[in-house]
Amino acid sequence: MVQRPRGTRDFTPEVMNRRLAFENLLESMALSHGFKRVQTPIFESLDLFTAKSGPGVVKQLYAFQDKSDRALTLRPELTAPVMRMISEEMRSSPKPLRLSYFGQCFRYEESKKGRYREFFQYGVELIGASGPLAEAEVVSLAIDMLDSCGLVDYEVRIGHVGVLRDILTGLGLSEEGEPEPPVASAMRLLDKGDWDGLAELFASSGISSSALDNLRKLAELDGGSETLDSAREILSALEVSHESLDELAELLAALSALAPTPPSLKVNLCVARGLDYYTGMVFEVNVAELGGEGQVLGGGSYRLLHLFGLEDLDPSCGFGLGFDRVLLALEAQAERVGRSEVVPGETPRPSTLVMPFKIDAHAVLSIVKELRDMGHIVELDLRGKNIGKTLDWASKNGFTNVVIVGPQDLENSRCSIKNLTTGDQNEVGLDSTSISSVL
RNA sequence: GCUGUGAUGGUGUAGCGGUUAGCACGGUAGGUUGUGGUCCUGCCAGCCCGGGUUCAAUUCCCGGUCACGGCCCCA
Numbered sequence: 001m002v003q004r005p006r007g008t009r010d011f012t013p014e015v016m017n018r019r020l021a022f023e024n025l026l027e028s029m030a031l032s033h034g035f036k037r038v039q040t041p042i043f044e045s046l047d048l049f050t051a052k053s054g055p056g057v058v059k060q061l062y063a064f065q066d067k068s069d070r071a072l073t074l075r076p077e078l079t080a081p082v083m084r085m086i087s088e089e090m091r092s093s094p095k096p097l098r099l100s101y102f103g104q105c106f107r108y109e110e111s112k113k114g115r116y117r118e119f120f121q122y123g124v125e126l127i128g129a130s131g132p133l134a135e136a137e138v139v140s141l142a143i144d145m146l147d148s149c150g151l152v153d154y155e156v157r158i159g160h161v162g163v164l165r166d167i168l169t170g171l172g173l174s175e176e177g178e179p180e181p182p183v184a185s186a187m188r189l190l191d192k193g194d195w196d197g198l199a200e201l202f203a204s205s206g207i208s209s210s211a212l213d214n215l216r217k218l219a220e221l222d223g224g225s226e227t228l229d230s231a232r233e234i235l236s237a238l239e240v241s242h243e244s245l246d247e248l249a250e251l252l253a254a255l256s257a258l259a260p261t262p263p264s265l266k267v268n269l270c271v272a273r274g275l276d277y278y279t280g281m282v283f284e285v286n287v288a289e290l291g292g293e294g295q296v297l298g299g300g301s302y303r304l305l306h307l308f309g310l311e312d313l314d315p316s317c318g319f320g321l322g323f324d325r326v327l328l329a330l331e332a333q334a335e336r337v338g339r340s341e342v343v344p345g346e347t348p349r350p351s352t353l354v355m356p357f358k359i360d361a362h363a364v365l366s367i368v369k370e371l372r373d374m375g376h377i378v379e380l381d382l383r384g385k386n387i388g389k390t391l392d393w394a395s396k397n398g399f400t401n402v403v404i405v406g407p408q409d410l411e412n413s414r415c416s417i418k419n420l421t422t423g424d425q426n427e428v429g430l431d432s433t434s435i436s437s438v439l
Numbered sequence: 440g441c442u443g444u445g446a447u448g449g450u451g452u453a454g455c456g457g458u459u460a461g462c463a464c465g466g467u468a469g470g471u472u473g474u475g476g477u478c479c480u481g482c483c484a485g486c487c488c489g490g491g492u493u494c495a496a497u498u499c500c501c502g503g504u505c506a507c508g509g510c511c512c513c514a
Contacts, residue, residue, distance in 0.1 A: 003487090006505065060513085077514080107514080110440090113507070119514075284514095295514065322514055357473065391475035406473055418474070425474080 007117025021346035022327060023102060026122050026145055033141045035100040035124045040081035046071040051307050052080045062106045074106035078123055087308030095128030114293035114325050125318035132247050135281045135301060136254035138317045142297055143259040150344055152333060155264040158283040159271035162244030170240050171207050184276055191272035214238050219270045225252040227267050251281060277302045279315045289332040296325045350400035351377035352439055355390055357406040364405050370432035376439055395420050401439055
């Protein structure tokens with residue numbers, strides 16, 4: 001028995017139905033914000049990702065060599081491939097560009113619930129525009145998406161790495177260094193909330209503990225835009241520019257007009273997103289239902305295009321949405337609140353089984369075709385059982401209606417249409433127009 | 440990378456050092472040659488893989504695989 005590789009999944013028709021509904025929903029929301037879908041290869045040159053994330057990522061990749069010894073890898077994410085595509089195909093396209101993408105990504109990691117070796121990401125990038133308004137456009141799309149798919153109780157956390165960077169460099173930490181620049185170390189520790197580690201770092205760099213206290217105060221701010229005034233006071237105490245904070249304030253103001261109010265929106269200046277190519281606003285969305293793997297979406301403003309010789313497009317802004325995780329959260333929430341439809345719009349359209357009963361099936365084929373041409377979902381019965389068994393089968397397979405055509409029906413040019421949901425039965429003329437009118 | 444728990448037909452489960460491995464759902468064929476979501480019957484289909492202990496292993500032991508948790512990390 002050959003089984004699926006670890007961390008991968010098969011999607012049966014029932015599961016796929018839900019996933020397609022979800023994808024369609026995200027797609028239509030992206031389109032309504034002007035984001036156009038693109039697609040890139042499943043595998044790329046290994047260099048693409050080491051250039052973006054450093055050589056350390058290789059151990060997390062499905063990297064391999066092809067028959068000509070090219071170093072390739074299955075893609076672990078979609079931002080870098082889209083950047084690559086822009087540099088190869090869209091250099092002269094008018095900017096800004098609004099692009100969306102959806103597809104599977106691969107990471108060689110231990111699989112668990114909500115964390116697979118093959119996982120799906122939906123994302124968008126707004127290329128060649130920066131600043132609070134561009135960021136607000138991106139964040140508002142993220143919120144619109146989560147809101148429209150019925151997700152509840154999620155928390156949006158918005159920060160600005162410029163604030164942290166200004167503080168840390170202002171304190172004298174260097175942005176250069178091996179193996180990790182002190183500023184990056186500090187941001188990582190702040191993101192994790194590791195205050196002991198940070199105290200240690202500060203002590204070894206000769207930074208006063210009062211700076212640590214101020215940072216802690218900054219981290220403890222809890223709330224939306226109303227916390228920005230307190231943040232300004234702390235920044236003044238640290239003798240740091242308010243510029244980044246002012247940008248954040250403008251972003252939040254724009255966001256409140258552009259998107260529905262999320263269940264929880266918190267300014268968190270310690271969100272550092274781990275990755276050093278983020279330059280401005282950063283944001284992430286968490287859902288409590290998922291426990292340790294609760295982050296369902298993340299993004300921000302970043303500088304990556306310079307890697308492809310497109311310095312003038314930096315910074316750009318985007319986010320990735322964890323397709324599988326949002327679905328898991330929706331399923332958990334649907335269960336909790338007793339909602340039968342997990343993804344809005346997943347309920348299949350009514351469908352009809354056309355059943356030739358003890359007659360030559362060819363007599364109904366043109367009707368089947370015409371009903372399909374009219375837009376109905378129609379199946380021709382292929383089992384040729386008796387009526388009781390066929391109704392049973394049709395019911396188990398989710399049909400809404402069964403059109404029964406027997407010898408007497410054929411003779412009188414009539415047919416019976418049984419609605420399996422209501423149990424009602426109608427007799428109409430044996431032609432597609434009459435049948436269509438009662439489906 | 441560390442660590443805990445688990446694995447019996449397609450699904451959910453019972454069970455035991457020696458069993459024709461039980462049950463329910465499911466699938467399939469009939470009972471019923473024009474009306475289902477009732478009933479009855481037959482059939483299909485299982486002890487994750489590899490070693491070890493034993494007269495005998497699905498059961499006990501070890502290793503692997505896979506799944507689900509907790510750290511670490513990330514998305």
